[in-house]
Amino acid sequence: MPELPEVETTVRGLQKTILGLTIKEIWTDLNTKDKRQIGNIANPRFFLYFKKEVLNKKILSVERRAKNILINLNNNKTILVHMKMTGHLLFNNKDKFVHVLFYLSKNNFLAFSDARKFGKITLINTNTIHDSTHLKHLGPEPLDKNFNEDKFKKALEKKPKGKIKTVLMDQSIIAGIGNIYSDEILWRIGMHPERKISKIKPSEFKTMFKALREILSKGIDFGGDSMSDYINVFGEKGEFQLHHKAYRRTGEKCKKKNCKGIILRKIINGRSAHFCNIHQK
DNA sequence: GACAATGTTACAGT
DNA sequence: CACTGTAACATTGT
Numbered sequence: 001m002p003e004l005p006e007v008e009t010t011v012r013g014l015q016k017t018i019l020g021l022t023i024k025e026i027w028t029d030l031n032t033k034d035k036r037q038i039g040n041i042a043n044p045r046f047f048l049y050f051k052k053e054v055l056n057k058k059i060l061s062v063e064r065r066a067k068n069i070l071i072n073l074n075n076n077k078t079i080l081v082h083m084k085m086t087g088h089l090l091f092n093n094k095d096k097f098v099h100v101l102f103y104l105s106k107n108n109f110l111a112f113s114d115a116r117k118f119g120k121i122t123l124i125n126t127n128t129i130h131d132s133t134h135l136k137h138l139g140p141e142p143l144d145k146n147f148n149e150d151k152f153k154k155a156l157e158k159k160p161k162g163k164i165k166t167v168l169m170d171q172s173i174i175a176g177i178g179n180i181y182s183d184e185i186l187w188r189i190g191m192h193p194e195r196k197i198s199k200i201k202p203s204e205f206k207t208m209f210k211a212l213r214e215i216l217s218k219g220i221d222f223g224g225d226s227m228s229d230y231i232n233v234f235g236e237k238g239e240f241q242l243h244h245k246a247y248r249r250t251g252e253k254c255k256k257k258n259c260k261g262i263i264l265r266k267i268i269n270g271r272s273a274h275f276c277n278i279h280q281k
Numbered sequence: 282g283a284c285a286a287t288g289t290t291a292c293a294g295t
Numbered sequence: 296c297a298c299t300g301t302a303a304c305a306t307t308g309t
Contacts, residue, residue, distance in 0.1 A: 002287025032304080067288075084288050086306080097306090116306050118288070161298075171289085178287055228287055229307085247287095270300065272285080 002083065004142070004176030005219025005240065006230045007067050010089055013233030014062040014069070017091040018110060022058045023073075025103040026051050030117065039122040039134075041100065050123050053077055059104075066138045066175035070129070078126045080134055084118035091233040115229065139174045142212055149209045156197050156205070164200065165193035166269045168212075176216070180225055180240075180247045183274045185212050187246035187256075192280045193266075193273040218243070246274040254279065 030042035041047045057073040064070065069089070071079040081089065086097070090111040100112035100121060112121065124132040139155055140147050155174055159167045167173055168182040177185070186193050188211045191204065200208075224230050224238030227248060231237055245255050246263055254261035254276040261278030 006287070037304085082288080084304090085286065086288095116286085116304080118304060118306095120289090159297090166298095169288095180287055225287070230287070269298090271288095 002085065002228075002230065003067065003178035003181050003219070003225070004064075004216055005181070005222075006224035006238065007064050007069060007083070007176070008220050009224040009232050009238060010083075011062055011064045011069055013091065014071070014089065014110075017233060018059050018071075018104065018108070019061065020059065021108055022056060022105040023054050023102055024056070024105060026054065026101065027103075028100040030099050032117075037120070041121045042117070046122075050121075053123055054079065065129075065135055066141070066171055067178070068135065072126050076126045078124050078129060080120075080122050080124055080132075081112070082120040082134075083114070084116070084120065086116045086229055087112065087114040087119035088229070088231055089113075089233055090231070090235055093233070093235045095231075095235070110233075137172045139170075139172050141175055142177070142216060149206055152209045152212075153202075153205045156200075160196070160198040162197050163194045163268060164191060164197060165271075165273050167197055169271070177212070179271050180227070180244075181212075181215055181219060183247040184215050184245060186280060187274075187276060188215060190256075190276075190279045190281065193268055193275050195281075246276065248274060250274060 028041055031044060032042035037043055039046055041050050057075050059071055060074050061072045069081040090113055092108055094111050095113050097113045097115040098111045099114055102110040104110060129135060140151060156167055158173060165182050165186060168177050189207050219225060219240045222238055222240040225240035226237035227241035249263040250265040252263050254263060256279050259279045261276040263274050264277050266273050
């Protein structure tokens with residue numbers, strides 16, 4: 001599951017359910033042939049190591065970094081889960097795409113469901129989390145208390161020639177934003193997704209920073225976006241998809257007050273961008 | 282059958 | 296080096 005609000009919703013669900021439990025057994029039917037997936041339990045050799053390290057360990061805490069879920073154990077190891085496109089974690093709950101099962105103490109279980117099998121589950125050292133190859137390239141957390149307008153502007157300005165939509169989705173510039181939320185942020189502030197960073201005015205950075213925080217927070221408040229297949233650990237859908245202004249509204253009327261525009265779709269750097277033909281400039 | 286899909290990464294080319 | 300396009304990962308849903 002995809003972007004920051006969906007991952008955050010999942011993490012909050014895990015914090016209510018799995019803390020203090022012990023991992024008793026693990027099952028998977030994944031078996032990748034993708035040579036790039038070295039530290040992934042879909043790799044049979046890694047799975048054996050993973051199992052050895054994780055069995056009989058207790059879950060101390062769960063946190064989020066960008067779109068990654070971090071499950072901290074009592075042996076200085078952290079299970080890192082990245083859901084990619086279609087993954088989700090389910091507590092005491094299964095659906096037809098379950099590929100990994102963590103059997104937990106007190107007859108509980110955590111299932112990893114992933115229709116497209118792109119997801120990644122790996123293990124890193126808790127005390128050197130920042131040096132992990134999976135996390136070290138990531139930019140700042142947009143909802144962090146210490147993140148501000150100035151830091152936001154400086155981060156984006158590392159890509160002066162980049163298109164705003166592409167840069168917002170670049171995890172090394174700012175963490176957690178993907179295709180849905182970038183479309184919604186740009187619709188809100190009336191900026192064309194292909195606007196070059198160098199052509200953004202200071203006042204626009206300010207508005208964008210505010211909109212970005214508000215929209216990501218709104219995504220969390222609505223329990224994530226279930227336009228596609230996201231569900232939380234209890235198997236429940238989120239509701240952000242009911243409030244889209246741009247994402248997947250191709251051909252529909254723009255919802256901005258007094259705007260007569262329609263929503264267009266265009267591939268920008270390999271991803272579908274949805275935007276109003278009139279008010280996004 | 283064709284096409285698109287919330288993500289990431291490698292690679293080739295400009 | 297910076298950036299872009301494409302493919303790949305594997306599968307479902309429209």
